[in-house]
Structure formats: C-alpha cells, structure tokens
Amino acid sequence: MSKWRDLNRTQDCGEGHCDLPAGFFRVNYFHGKEMRLADYVDEQRYHAGKMRFHNARLHGAGILCGLRLSVLAPEGTILRIGRGAAIDACGREILVGFDQCVDVAAWFRQQAYTFRDQDGNPCKPDETNRVGLCVVMRHAECGGAPEPVPPDPCGSHDDCGCGCGGSGSCGSADPCGQQAEFGRITEEFELRLIFADEAKTLARHRLFPTAEVIDAAVGTTGGATGLLAALAPPIRERCPGGDAEWLNLGCFHVTVKADQPEEVVAIDDIDYGCASQVLLSTEVIQYLLAGLIAEVDPDMGGPEITAISFRKLDAQRHQFALHLSGRIDTKTLDDEASFGLRQLTGDGWLHPAGEAVKASYSEKILGEAHLDGPAIYIAVASSFLAAGGRYQLFAHEDADPVADALLRRLRPRHLSWRFCLRQENPGDALTMHPLGG
Known part of the structure; x- marks a missing residue:
C-alpha cells in the first residue's frame, strides 16, 4: 500500500472534514530502484498534499x-x-x-x-x-480516458481454470475478460x-482565528507587536479542522x-x-496595505535620513552629514532649533554651550564626492567632542518639523542617533561608531 494512503487514509478531505495530514513523505530515488504503483501514487500525493496544506493554512x-x-x-x-x-x-x-x-x-x-x-x-x-x-x-x-489493465499472470483465475502454477495457460490474453481503469483524473x-x-x-x-477573537485582539491591544502577541495564544491552541x-x-x-x-x-x-x-491576492493586499499606511502616516513618502557620516570640518568644528532620500523645503529647517547634540557623562547629560550646534542644508554633498543627493549638515564645536565620549544626535520634539515641499515631515520622526567617538592614536582624527549595533 502507498505510504501516504496508509498514514492518511483517515485524514482525506471527505464530506465536511479537513484536518492536518499525519505527515509528508517523498519517494527516495536511487539507482536500480524498482518503481511500483505505490511509488507513483506517493509522488503525486506528496506534491498535491503540500500544495493543499499551503493553500489551506496560509490562504x-x-x-x-x-x-x-x-x-x-x-x-x-x-x-x-x-x-x-x-x-x-x-x-x-x-x-x-x-x-x-x-x-x-x-x-x-x-x-x-x-x-x-x-x-x-x-x-x-x-x-x-x-x-x-x-x-x-x-x-x-x-x-x-479508460485504458485496459494487463492481466496479472499470478492472479487468481479459478473461475476460468487459469492460475499461476495451475493447469490452465496464462498467456497475453486474459480468458476471464480484460478489465479497464481510468487513465486520467480530471x-x-x-x-x-x-x-x-x-x-x-x-x-x-469560520475564520481561524475567529472573527470574534481577531476583533477582541484589535480592540484591546495597541500596535502591531501587541496585536501579534494577543493572537498568538488562540493560534497556538489548535489547528482548525472539520x-x-x-x-x-x-x-x-x-x-x-x-x-x-x-x-x-x-x-x-x-x-x-x-x-x-x-x-485577496498578494498584490491587492500590498496595495491596500500601502493605502492604509498612507492614511495612518501622512508623512509616508517624505524625505528620509538614509545615512549619517562624520568628518572634521576645520580647526574649530566637526560636521555630521544627514544624507537624505529626497529634498526638503529649506524654510522648514531651523539652524539652531531643529537638531540637538548631547553627551552622557558621569554627572548626566551635557549640552553644548551657546550656538555650538548649527544646521544647514545643501543639495550637493560637500566634501563627499562618492555620495550623491541632498543632505542636512550639522556643525558642532570641536571642543565639545572627546575621544571615548558617548553622544546622542537627536531632533527636538517640540520644534517645528523639517518637511518637504508637500509638507511631509522628515523621517525618522523621532531621530535618535547614538554613537561614541574613538581615536586610535594621539593626533589621529576622531571616528564615529554607532552604539547598540
């Protein structure tokens, strides 16, 4: 008997019954293997079963x-x-x-x-x-497409006096009449x-999890992480059937x-x-999801900080470059209030004095010929920077947002760039290294 049929004969999808299969079994091919009917049945059942499992559980x-x-x-x-x-x-x-x-x-x-x-x-x-x-x-x-079934030379033919080892002759013709089987299944x-x-x-x-469970999870949790956590217990409880x-x-x-x-x-x-x-097809779900995100986050599609670089500008200043995916409206950038820099010391947070931090904007990368595109440049007094120091470059929460011509604000909305400064040898330039990854 086919291995698939042996282990799954009670799991087939019958009248009103669909359940998890007992398992999946592939035919193991090797040189000299004798192929029998059960091998071909298992080969078909494996691929059909995997596809049905995928459709039922994921779609x-x-x-x-x-x-x-x-x-x-x-x-x-x-x-x-x-x-x-x-x-x-x-x-x-x-x-x-x-x-x-x-x-x-x-x-x-x-x-x-x-x-x-x-x-x-x-x-x-x-x-x-x-x-x-x-x-x-x-x-x-x-x-x-019915096809004739060849007679079994060793089968029982008692009714016509023919059998393997009997007195009758079992030639190519079946004296008991030839049977037929369907050659195709539509x-x-x-x-x-x-x-x-x-x-x-x-x-x-019924949906799995049920609509009631999903509605309850949506109504009592916040955010995507909370929703997944709320749905995990009913999903893990069982696999639906019947x-x-x-x-x-x-x-x-x-x-x-x-x-x-x-x-x-x-x-x-x-x-x-x-x-x-x-x-719904995947492409429709993607379209709907993009529209939903655009409604929830009207800044979707706005300029985004794609990279942050650091260099020495002159004898008194160093400079951070916030490389952007798109242009901003320069009138929305406040040179003093949009961005800030602070250092964590043994006594707590330390902020630069006076006008030590200045922001500017250019659509040409200054001094970085290998990069292309607009950028926000933040200059800071070199006296505020020290090797071994831990710093945070951030966007002021209470400041007016930096936005593009369509008033889509700069992303990430809550900028928090954490880094430390290192100096390999005395006299070497300071280098920036992100904290936490």
Whole structure:
C-alpha cells in the first residue's frame, strides 16, 4: 500500500472534514530502484498534499475570482454561474473554466414534487410567494480516458481454470475478460442548488482565528507587536479542522405562482452577503496595505535620513552629514532649533554651550564626492567632542518639523542617533561608531 494512503487514509478531505495530514513523505530515488504503483501514487500525493496544506493554512478558503450569479435572460428562470476559481477548506483549487447554467424552474418543480407530502416542506413560499435558494460548489474528481489493465499472470483465475502454477495457460490474453481503469483524473467541480436554510449549515466556514477573537485582539491591544502577541495564544491552541468543503457562491429568491406554488416565474434579489469570503491576492493586499499606511502616516513618502557620516570640518568644528532620500523645503529647517547634540557623562547629560550646534542644508554633498543627493549638515564645536565620549544626535520634539515641499515631515520622526567617538592614536582624527549595533 502507498505510504501516504496508509498514514492518511483517515485524514482525506471527505464530506465536511479537513484536518492536518499525519505527515509528508517523498519517494527516495536511487539507482536500480524498482518503481511500483505505490511509488507513483506517493509522488503525486506528496506534491498535491503540500500544495493543499499551503493553500489551506496560509490562504484559507474562499472565492478567488469570478463565479458571479446572474439571470441568463431578463425575466427568465435560467441562472448563470460565471467562470471563476476558488479554494476550499481543504486547500484544493476549484476551477470553473466555463459559464454554467441551471434551470431553476425545473429544479424547483422537482423539489416540490419530492417534498409535496412532507412536513416542513422547504418549497413552501412565504407571504410574498418567494422562496430563498443558494448555489453551493465543491471540489470533485472525475475519471476519464479508460485504458485496459494487463492481466496479472499470478492472479487468481479459478473461475476460468487459469492460475499461476495451475493447469490452465496464462498467456497475453486474459480468458476471464480484460478489465479497464481510468487513465486520467480530471479535477472538476460540483454545483448544487439548495434551500437557504440548508446552505447555512452545509457551507459554514469560520475564520481561524475567529472573527470574534481577531476583533477582541484589535480592540484591546495597541500596535502591531501587541496585536501579534494577543493572537498568538488562540493560534497556538489548535489547528482548525472539520470545516465544510462546500463554498456558497450566493443566494437569491425565486417567485412562484400564487395558484401554482411549484412553478417559478422569476429570479431576483441575488445576494452575495451570504456567500463565502473572497480571498485577496498578494498584490491587492500590498496595495491596500500601502493605502492604509498612507492614511495612518501622512508623512509616508517624505524625505528620509538614509545615512549619517562624520568628518572634521576645520580647526574649530566637526560636521555630521544627514544624507537624505529626497529634498526638503529649506524654510522648514531651523539652524539652531531643529537638531540637538548631547553627551552622557558621569554627572548626566551635557549640552553644548551657546550656538555650538548649527544646521544647514545643501543639495550637493560637500566634501563627499562618492555620495550623491541632498543632505542636512550639522556643525558642532570641536571642543565639545572627546575621544571615548558617548553622544546622542537627536531632533527636538517640540520644534517645528523639517518637511518637504508637500509638507511631509522628515523621517525618522523621532531621530535618535547614538554613537561614541574613538581615536586610535594621539593626533589621529576622531571616528564615529554607532552604539547598540
């Protein structure tokens, strides 16, 4: 027996059951290996199982695209399901390559006949002569391309007097008749019309973690780190299983004749609010995320400090260069109030005296020919700098922001550059080294 089938025969995605597989097993190839049916089965099962696991656990179940419901002709009773694709709760891709049509009137007439004498007849219309219906879909497989199966020369052929070691002759022809197997398996789909109440149970699917857990985490935590911490316990608690494999494509109402309640005369009120969730592609999620960040942070896209360099300017001054990703509006830069520098000593923080720190701006890198682009230059008195000292270059929180022409402020908004100064030998230039990485 195939190793996959042996360990996973109770884990297959059956009616309303999708669970974690027991494991994944690859075929181990080597020179001289004899390939049998089970080896080929395991090879297919491995790749299919990995893809389904990926889809189910990382993407979830829902509609990828299409599968729109519409009436084929105005005031008609033929329902059209548009071509499209989906992923079920087992992670299996479902592809509907062509539009499908359903004769709702004929189906409803048959259901009315089937349930005519039963209590709680679901075909019974409401006071407005309407009945709620839904379209559900699930994955299906269909065999095709039948091929003859060669006879087993050592199989049991008691009925025809032929067997391995028996008196009969087991040649190339099978005297008991030749069997056939499907040579191809087509991954298809099954569409079904059902009553709205039944659809609520048959196509029920819950998020993992559930919407209630996610909403509670969002409402009681702050920031991305807090949200992830709040979601970790329910995610770690279990792996979900048992979700229905049916997907709800949408619901609608049919109107029946008042004197002939088994006869449908119209399809209306197509509703997707009850349908299975849609799954967004990565590119759509990226687009939405970028828009969300732009709303939350209106300075997104503004100039950013990309690097900080340090050099001796002259005999009295050293200079920091804040290299920028874009231009700033020079009128927003205050030469004294925008930036500050402080040193941590044994007695606490020490600030330069007077006008020892001056900021300026240029769109040409001064004295740094290997760099290109605009920069903010901060000059500081050399007397304030000492080898072995620990310093912090920062942006004043209470100062007006440095911004570009679109009033997008300089990032990082809360600049805090921590560094120490070193001098390898007396007389050598001071060099800057970041603290903490």
